[in-house]
Amino acid sequence: MNVQSVSNAYQCLLQGNYNQAAMLYEQAISTEPELKTPYWYLGLVLLLQGQVAEAQTTWLMGMVEGEPAQVELWTEELRAILIQEATRRESLDEPAIALSIRQQLAEICPNDINNNLRLIELAIEQQTYTGDELTELGIIDSIGEQRDAVDLDQLMSTLKKILQYAPLHPPSLELAEACVAYAQTIEQASALINILQKAAIETAYIKKCTPMGVSLAELALRLDPQNREILYHLAALYTLAGEYPQGIETAKLCHSLSHEVPDIIFANYLQLKALLTAGGTYWQQAYPINEQQQLLLKSLVEEPATQPTHLQISRLFNANSFVPYLEDQPQAYCEIRNRIAQLCQTAVQLEDQQTVGRYKERHEKRRQLGNLTKPLKIGYLSYCFRSHSVGWLARWVFQHHNRERFDLYGYFVICDPPNDPLHLWYVNQIPNVFKSNSYREIAEQIYQDEIDILIDLDSITLDTSCLVVARKPAPVQVSWLGWDASGIPAIDYFLGDPYILPESAQEYYTEKIWRLPHTYIAVDGFEVNVPTLRRDQLDIPSDAVIYFSSQRGFKRHPDTARLQMQILKEVPNSYFLIKGGADEEAIEAFFKELAEAEGVESDRLRFLPGVFSEATHRANLGIADVVLDTYPYNGATTTLETLWMGVPLVTRVGEQFAARNSYTMMMNAGITEGIAWTDEEYVEWGIRLGKDELLRQQIVWKLRKSRQTSPLWNAKQFTRDLEDAYEQMWQRYLNASFSNFP
Structure with missing residues (x-):
């Protein structure tokens, strides 16, 4: 067969004329059977036609009579041809064909590590990757x-894609560990650190698998033990994973390595988060750190030495968020919060003045042309x-929203958890869903969607959401539900009610407090499973009085916990059930020390583990006679659950938003018994409800009756009130001068 015929056959292959190409290659084999190249190409053509068995037979026929050295040479020739065609198909954006070719190559040359790595990538692109391929192909051993054969760029590329696609599969971590040996230079180590650090964050916060996130971050730290960024993330991940001592020590190390004021502030934030989340005996360490934090924040807003970087700004938004857990001084707290928020927003808007200006210009044009005849576009922004x-709480609004009056949009931040029914419910319930981890992408999408009113459900609990709202992508922006107000000037309104904030609060809130007529939150109810707690299991007499408290460690202020021990002391035959995420040893030691100091036997305390489902937790509330709320940070969802289950509650009302949640919920459920305005009243109500069984029964009856009459349990009416507020906000925006809105 001459050179021209071979060329013609290959041209037919390139053109997809496989029958003609096969005929020409078969002729070549018939004419010159000692030439092997036609066998290789004929097999390739058959493979491209989907005839896998025939292709393998053809290749085998070409090699069957060869000596070992010849077979090795011929195999390398075949390998080169298959790699060339696979690469060509990839360049043509035909990954399925490239995958098929590389799968055959993996059988012919099982030790071709670079082909196997690329094969994994193609399987991921085709979404056929299961995670078992790493083991089946022997990649980790290879x-x-x-070492000398591995293409480092290919290895890093494959690792990155595996950690994005299947980080939870055990071999994924094994591959990451094997890659550490390849980071021989500073550049190589830096590239691998970036891959591992990003994967750690996404695995922990998006996939909701914190232990794997910790393992990946620890791997990155091995490459650079004093890398401050890795340590920042690792401190937060340890705390999130419940590894509190490691979180605290890592946060302290971050502090020692931080030198600029914004970085020291962030390191302090990490320490406070770890200490307060651990709770119990760790609390005392938090006070001096918080004092330093207040001084640093004041110095930053009063005498900024240099302009903080973008990363530093993103971390400043919530740098002071733990103060409400420590004290109830909202005016002083809000002053610092507002100034920090102003500093951050100014930096964000200066960073991209053109985009922010474009948003503002569009808003003004829309205001001039706006009317109320079209459905309002309402966007909800959250990672929750x-x-x-x-x-769980916001879902009722989406269920009851009037779809004729409002077009709903959902902007999901860092939110794609696997196997989460509620997440899937939201995806199906909201007509327009946009998911991204980029604040720029989210803000631009909000702008492109021409959202009229943006509702931020996160407040300062997530930096990405803060960065979005600070750019003002929607003409009217509102904070609701997720936390207290953020103080970000771009937020126009903070949704409240007649009780959640005192009238004087407007003096120190930058947002306009929009008070809904009854309550700032309502639900139609909660799902309840079969309880898993019994008195006899806890060795508690059937006639005993059971006090109950279920809160995270950072809500258990020592002063309030001491009041709870005083209540217990004054009520004979009473027990206290304590539940909530925290360091178990620290919480147990903390409460036992307080009990001893107040003269309460420690065997009257019971420490409960968490349960798998919220519905089971609610069912278990039925064991309680009285729930004792926390202060200065009340329960919120836990209070709603308590009232729904018909359990009397004792709460201490304060001045700040966090100290009035239970107050507004009880008022909207028609219950005043148990509302205390001082520490003394808190103890008095706790004792009275413990001793007066008839009063408890009356409260239980009132709570059960309230399910049919209370604004707290009427989410449909609440949604109508919320929608009325939206329309009034929009009308006010249209009527207002752009320069002085709101």
Whole structure:
């Protein structure tokens, strides 16, 4: 067969004329059977036609009579041809064909580590990757044995895609560990650190698998033990994973390595988060750190030495968010919060003046042309569209929204948890869903969607959401539900009610407090499973009085916990059930020390583990006679659950938003018994409700009756009130001068 015929056959292959190409290659084999190249190409043509068995047979026929050295040479020729065609198909954006070719190559040359790595990438692109391929192809062993053969760029690319696609599969971590040996230079180490750090964050916060996130971050730290960014993330991840001592020590190390004021502030924030979340005996360490934090924040807003970087700004938004857990001084707290928020927003808007200016210009044009005849576009921004307190509470609004009056949009931030029914519910319930981890992408999408009113459900609990609202992508922006107000000037309104904030609060809030007529939150109810707690299981007599408290460690202020011990002391035959995420040893030691100091036997305390589902937790509330609320940070979702289950509650009312949640919920459920305005009243109500069984029964009856009459349990009416507020906000915006809105 001459050179021209071979060329013609290959041209037919390139053109997709496989029958003609096969005929020409068969002729070549018939004419010159000692030439092997036609066998290789004929097999390739058959493979491209979907005839896998025939292709393998053809290749085998070409090699069957060869000596070992010849077979090795011919195999390399075949390998080169298959790689060339696979690469060509990839360049043509035909990954399925490239995958098929590389799968055959993996059988012919099982030790070709670079082909196997690329094969994994193609399987991921085709969404056929299961995670078992790493083991089946022997990739991890090959990486250790074939150091000189591995294409480092290909290895890093494959690792990155595996950690994005299947980080939870055990071999994924094994591959990451094997890759550490390849980081021989500063540049290589830096590239691998970036891959591992990003994967750690996404795995922990998006996939909701914190232990794997911790493992990946620890791997990155091995490459650079004093890398401050890794340590920042690792401190937060340890705390999130419940590894509190490691979180505290890592946060302290971050502090020692931080030198600029914004970085020291962030390191202090990490320490406070770890200490207060651990709770109990760790609390005392938090006070001096908080004092330093207040001084640093004041110095930053009064005498900024240099302009903070973008990363530093993103971390400043919530740098002071733990103060409400420590004290109830909202005026002083809000002053610092507002000034920090102003500093951050100014920096964000200066960073991209053109985009922010474009948004503002569009808003003004829309205001001039606006009317109320079209459905308002309402956008909801949150990372909590999932199994989360905010997710459970906000769902009723989406269920009852009037779809004729409002077009709904959902902007899901860092939110794609696997196997989460509530997340899937939101995805199906909201007609227009946009998911992204980029604040720029989210803000631009909000702008492109021409959202009229943007509702931020996160407040300062997430930096990404802060960065979005600070750019003002929607003409009217509102904070609701997720936390207290943020103080970000771009937020126009903060949704409240007649009780959640005192009238004087407007003096120190930058947002206009929009008070809904009854309550700032309502639900139609909660799902309840079969309880798993019994008195006899806890060795508690049937006639005993059971006090109950279920809160995270950062809500258990020592002063309030001491009041709870005083209540217990004055009520004979009473027990206290304590539950909530915290360091178990620290919480137990903390309460036992307080009990001893107040003269209460420690065997009257019971420490309960968490349960798998929220519905089971609610059912278990039925064991309680009285729930004792926390202060200065009340329960919120836990209070709603308590009232729904018909359990009397004792709460201490304060001045700040966080100290009035239970107050507004009780008022809207028609219950005043148990509302205390001082520490003394808190103890008095706790004792009275413990001793007066008839009063408890009356409250239980009132709570059960309230399910049919209370604004707290009428989410449909609440949604109508909320929608009326939206329309009034929009009308006010249209009527107002752009320069002085709101």
